[in-house]
Amino acid sequence: MIENESNWFSNWEQQLPKPDELIPLSQTLITPNLAIAFDIFNHHQQPPPEISPPPPAVSGEFDSSDIGGDEPARTLKRPRLVWTPQLHKRFVDAVAQLGIKNAVPKTIMQLMNVDGLTRENVASHLQKYRLYLKRMQGLSSGVNNGGAGFGDSVTDRLFASSPVPPHFLHQSQLNCDNVLQYMPVAAIQQQQQQQHLHAQFGSSFLSRQNNQSVRGSYGDDSANDKRALSLFPIGDD
DNA sequence: ACTTAAATAT
DNA sequence: GATATTTAAG
Numbered sequence: 001m002i003e004n005e006s007n008w009f010s011n012w013e014q015q016l017p018k019p020d021e022l023i024p025l026s027q028t029l030i031t032p033n034l035a036i037a038f039d040i041f042n043h044h045q046q047p048p049p050e051i052s053p054p055p056p057a058v059s060g061e062f063d064s065s066d067i068g069g070d071e072p073a074r075t076l077k078r079p080r081l082v083w084t085p086q087l088h089k090r091f092v093d094a095v096a097q098l099g100i101k102n103a104v105p106k107t108i109m110q111l112m113n114v115d116g117l118t119r120e121n122v123a124s125h126l127q128k129y130r131l132y133l134k135r136m137q138g139l140s141s142g143v144n145n146g147g148a149g150f151g152d153s154v155t156d157r158l159f160a161s162s163p164v165p166p167h168f169l170h171q172s173q174l175n176c177d178n179v180l181q182y183m184p185v186a187a188i189q190q191q192q193q194q195q196h197l198h199a200q201f202g203s204s205f206l207s208r209q210n211n212q213s214v215r216g217s218y219g220d221d222s223a224n225d226k227r228a229l230s231l232f233p234i235g236d237d
Numbered sequence: 238a239c240t241t242a243a244a245t246a247t
Numbered sequence: 248g249a250t251a252t253t254t255a256a257g
Contacts, residue, residue, distance in 0.1 A: 080246075080252060104239065123239075124252060130240095155251075 081121050085161040090114065091125060092162045100167070132159045 083091075094111035095103040105123035112122070132155065 078253095083251085106238070119238085120253075124254095127240075127242095128251080153250085 078116075078118070081117070083125060083158060085158060087112075087114065088125075088158055089162040091122070091129070092164070095126075095129075096165045128155065129159065132156065133164065136164065 090112045091108065094108045097111060098107055103126070105119045105126055108126065109117055109119050109122040
């Protein structure tokens with residue numbers, strides 16, 4: 001039913017579960033031992049913001065305490081990125097503002113303004129997201145679909161966690177100003193080559209895992225990978 | 238720099 | 248074994 005599309009769309013954001021209610025995806029992917037080993041706790045006391053809202057605007061220098069004196073951060077392997085619903089929300093938001101046409105990895109990334117997020121991260125996610133939209137279109141156009149209940153996979157759930165703006169589903173409408181009006185995106189700094197050397201990576205959307213002699217109280221540590229610890233969010237382009 | 242496809246890790 | 252994310256190639 002298309003009762004009040006404009007209504008639900010303007011309110012969906014408020015219906016999102018609160019941070020406390022959300023099960024941090026990244027944490028479920030981390031074994032208890034790893035969590036302990038890296039001081040990652042499930043406590044909902046003061047969860048370090050997964051996303052750093054405004055650009056820290058670091059002055060032209062960085063703390064060696066942050067990076068332990070290792071400069072070649074860009075060469076180090078970066079922890080696997082876990083797309084939490086919140087991150088994805090930011091993603092969808094950015095895409096919505098840019099419009100499908102201009103929604104390319106780089107611009108999306110800039111709009112999202114998430115510390116440590118790389119362009120390839122966004123590109124990858126965008127790829128999956130497009131596939132998702134595709135599948136969704138197929139289902140909604142062919143047999144009438146209640147609008148809900150597309151897929152039930154983990155992926156679909158993540159994507160469903162933030163509603164797809166209606167205009168996403170159109171193939172390529174050159175003039176669809178009837179849905180929503182985009183706010184001019186002015187804040188995109190074009191040549192933002194200022195490296196934000198801010199390593200606040202223990203933040204939870206990055207699941208850093210390595211085998212730093214994680215003593216397992218239990219027989220099982222799935223932490224037996226050969227992986228380099230790296231928490232240096234320096235993005236380059 | 239964008240997209241698509243393959244590789245790898247979980 | 249499937250899938251989520253990364254890495255490589257077009």
